[in-house]
Amino acid sequence: MDNKSTINKLNKSYLVKYFKGDGKVFSIVFFVLILLILTGIVAEEQINSIKNNWKSFVTEELNDMQISVTEEFKIKENFLISTLNKLKSSLQSELNKSDETYKSLIKLINQPGYDDFSIEIYAPNGKLVGWNKSSKVLHNELFPLPATTGESFFLEKDLVYCYSIIDIFHFQNDEFFIFLSLPIEKKYKLNNKFYEKISITDLITEKIQTSTSIDFNPFTSPTVDGRKYSFEIINNKNKKIGLVTVDKPTIKSHINNIKDFTSSVQSIIVLLGFVIIGSGLRKDYKNLKTYFAKFSFLLTYLIVFRILLFVFSIPSKFINSPITIPANFSSTFGFGIVKSPLEFFVTNIFVTIAALQFFRYSLKYLREGKRFKSKIISFSLLILILVLFPLLLRAFAASIQSVVFDSKLRYFKDFEILPDFTVLIMHTNILLLGVSFLFVLIGLCLLFKKIISNNNDQFVLKDFLIVTSFIFISSCIFYLSSKNPLYNIINLAVFLLTILIVFFIINRYQTSRIKYYVIILFASSLNSVILLNYFDTLRERESIKNVAFEINRFNDQLIKFYLSDNINQIYTNQSEQNLLLRKDINFNSLAFINWSRSNLHQEELNSYIAIYDRNGKILGGFRIGFDHKENIKQLLGKFNDVIFLDESNSDSLVKKINAFSKYIEQGVTQLVVSSGINFEVTKLGGLGFPEFLRSDLNIINQYINLEKVKIFQFKDRKLVQFYGDVYPNREQIKHLFELQLDSIYNDGWTKIKFGDENYEAYIIKTFDDDSEITNVVAVADNKFSWSLFNFFKVFIIHSIFIFIIISILSFFRIKKLSISFKSKLLFLFLFISILPITFLGLYNRNILDERSSINIKNELKQKLLLVETNLNSAFSQNSKLGEAAKKVYKSLNISFNLFEETNLIYTSDKQFYDVGLINDKINSLVYYNINYDRFREFYLTEKIENYSFQSFYKIIRLKDKQYILNVNQAFNKSNNVISISEFDIVLFGIYSLTLVIIIFSSTLLANQISSPIQRLTKAAEALGRGDLNVKIEHNEKGELKELLDGFNKMTDELKKNQIELAELERESAWKEMAKQVAHEIKNPLTPMKLTLQQLIFTFKEKREDFDKLFDKVSSTILSQIENLNQIASEFSRFAKMPSMNFEKFDLMILLTELSNIYLNEKIKINISADSNEYVIENDKNQLSRIFINLIRNSIQASGNLINILIKKSDKYLEIYFEDNGKGISEEFRDKIFLENFSTKKQGMGLGLKIAKKYLNSVNGDIILVNSSQKGTTFKIILPYGKE
């Protein structure tokens, strides 16, 4: 029993002792475990509570939703009312003080602050007198009022719902009406950057996280569907103006939400626990003996951490953004740990940390580690490194290839320099990839060097060349023997060159780690951008294939599917059904709304949607690039399903298919809906679409810039269609058909030349019935300016990242911010070089912009003049203006608009006005300037959605009547010769290159100028600390030579003077001392002489008091002898060492300061210790002199590395000074501490002697530990008591 309890006690104490210090970590981990269990219990409780009180929960939820939705509407309403009040007061004040009231009115309502609103001003009689540029309402007549004044209401227009209000303002005894509308719901949707999304439904759905529908009609009844809930929208006058219907929450989705939330919380708790465990393992990690063990430990931890993050989908779970979409990037590598840009970024962070540590450990191992004793292990490692190196190069190339190919992002397609956030994340990923690989590759080179040589990190050319050669040979062998190395010879040359340059710099120059990181970061960026560019070129080549696939994709089946699907969408959508049966609806708008929401717009297909009445007469429609029939009576027959009318031309491969379907209500045909697609190569990629109707989802435009592409379509070897401004000649066609194609895919590649440009062409052959269809897609090779632009576009982004990283790293290391002379010089050079170049660039850009703008204006003017001339001529021949205008448009192919007063009477682009996308009222600013300010012509910028375009208006006279003619950029493509984009590309590319050259040369220049000054500073510092042997070796000329030579001369003089002074002082001291001694000795000698003389006289006189006198004299003499003895002791004590000045200071700081003095000398000083601080009490100056003496001795012994190691041993500090100089000969080792012994030509040989003497006096010592031809080690022992 006793044994058992003893064992238990021992075990317990063993466990306690073993885990001592981890108590805190354990308790936190235990707490985390408890939290985990608790969250599960709480979630279960919550779910049960919801299940039991579901009804009241639903009521509460619906109530909250209602409050939330009502609040949203209130915000809009308040915004509307406050704007109205502001407008009213502005009108009152402005109009009353202005003479030109109409001008003031127009100017005021067109201010930018009202751009979001539609404003109409009506006269007292209800006539429209003023409107702003955003006007959407435009009743020519105000009455009857749609609502009472001051009351908000919903106004339905063709394409938009508005929140509106009418009010009165008084001016000059009259009442004018303001009609103010705020669009809150657009009915249509466009997929491009110009589209301004306005949807209160989406806003509310997002806010309350439930499907919502809003009816802007005050007469709609609440829903009877039990799964939904309706509530009214009330205006500022407490009247119902609309109805909101939401889906009721379901218990299943709510429980799922709770489970998801709990799962997320638990994931975070587990992660937290893991992080805490990690912090607990830190000490064990530090105590690991070998670098290999440390690295393996860290790697394991990082891998587990990353797997945990992946399994718990952190942070992807919490972020809903394009950076989590696999379409933007994904790879199956690592079971999905890089399945989106964000996951890739997280993985990259971990990989970079591991790679950085690998590099750091390799460097430390090179400098301090012990070589492997076993030759077999060394040899195996060498082989492993030689195999790994080229494999890693390939892996790097494969990663960049994946970044390009497994992503729909196009890094170089568009001109924009500033990328969007997703592309920015991918740029960061590319940089981190490059950095990780480079760290590992450099680490391998360092390990290789360590294995073949034991020169630690001393630079030996032979070692460097051996490493370089082996790496080079192994990489070349791999490249040549590989079937698919993934990179070309130029890429390989750049890789190897950058890696070896970086390796050389790390080996040759001993500098701070941050400088190494800067070099590695820039080298990584260079490599990764070059690879990115290379693969993107290959990708662009592949994109040509996708264009060919797109052409082949549009077969009859697909077109028919699209058409029937679109028509069915109209019928199945409840709100669409309601609209179809209304008599007051604008069917053109309805058709446009459906077109915009369908794939007809998404894929930029020349198409139409039309709606007919039951008799086949057109009610309305929208078309683009495809005319539809106005009357389809003859087509109507007995059909209940979708019928197709195929108008395709099989000879020319033009596909033109129409679909018709009846809308039947209660057995009666109400309407017929028709849709059609016209697919042909000549109109590919939305060629005829105006910019504001383009689609960003059209695949062809995503892959490639269609302006660079030529497409040819052959049927049975005969050219039937082509896209672009050229087509191949007979020779070229022959060459295309003689090409050997792939047997499985029936495709191939070739080169073709058009004019001066070379093209890469892709050919694919397919079969349609019995016909052979050949599609050829050719794209022009990139110009050099583009390549330069592409390179710098990404390189500059990387440079910004690098600057941020270095700034953060430097911030933590620099305790005090100080700008050195070198930095000031560098900034000055950069400032005076970059500033004028930047101004020049901006100026040129500005000039070009202005020129471009003038060109556009002139072009529009010319077009307008042409139209005017032709109109005059056509109208004179034709009685109808509309007919004449149509004729002019057909012959000139210039889009134009004609206004009479404020109303549009003709437009070449009727469909856009019919649907309500563009106002058919003239721009009020134009109207004012032309009619009131009597401008003959007016030029301004107009907008459709957020698409801005230039517009030119002019007064013309046709048959003695005044009209306003308008030509604009929205519908007339500019032939502007000067392309701003092309200029920007060239400008950016060249200026970036110039910037790099400026930075590089400024840095070199600043270095060159400041280097001697730096060395002078350090030398002066060393001199100040008592090192009179300091000398600056240089090759300078001119004033700097004089300065540095002057300093050296000064040092020599100082040394000489110091020696002379010391001699003089010694002599003077001796003299003074002799004088003192003589003076002191004389004092007792005089009485001794006198008393002896007196004794001799008494003896000779044979006086009776001789005995008495003898006693007195003896006593006097003895006393004076004692005096003399005392004098001698005093002098002896004085001759001892001078007084010491003890103070407390940190030994680490002192050593660091001293090592900094020698930064510019050819010696590297490493300091390592168990602690960062050793506070001792000693004579700081004495110790400084001792250390300086040892350092100076090492330099003079041809050493270039000193390792200072501080160890604590009981009550002493042991400081080891180990250098790699030529050592001390064996015969002299016993004599080094003797006075006046020196192996140097100069010097008194007192340094080590004085050092030993001093150290002994403070209970320390200095010992020569060992010495050989490879170096010498001294050990200094200092007493150390913990403060």
Add this chain to the structure above:
Amino acid sequence: MIKIYVYILLGLFLFNGTFAQNDKLIQNFKPNTKSDSNLIVISEIEESIKNSDVIKLARFINSKTYFSLMGNINGYYTTNQAFYLLEDFFKVYKVQLFKFNQINSFENNPYATGTLYYENKGRRNKAQVYVSLKRVGENWIISQLSIN
């Protein structure tokens, strides 16, 4: 060293606590496009979509497959991307019911259309599915997959 093992065990325990709440790890997949008649292929595709079986569906996908999916996913993607795109898609739009309504097994351009009933954030809705096939060598590959 024992300390490390204790920590690792603790970590595994913590990890296991929530592991059960998460979906299984993604399995590696190897595409296998060998198939017989287009009707069989269409049937397999139908099953795959019904069961949201991305691995099975991925057998018929290559870089020539055009995707047009809800959520503005459209274009040509590599097999790597396609896998995760479809996986994410079926996670967001949970398939309740699916069947091809119309199948046309033309020799050169077979296609099928159907209606997919799905649930998204607790809301039920339906989408039209269009699948067309293309012969590449001996195999049938999906040339277009639309779910809108």
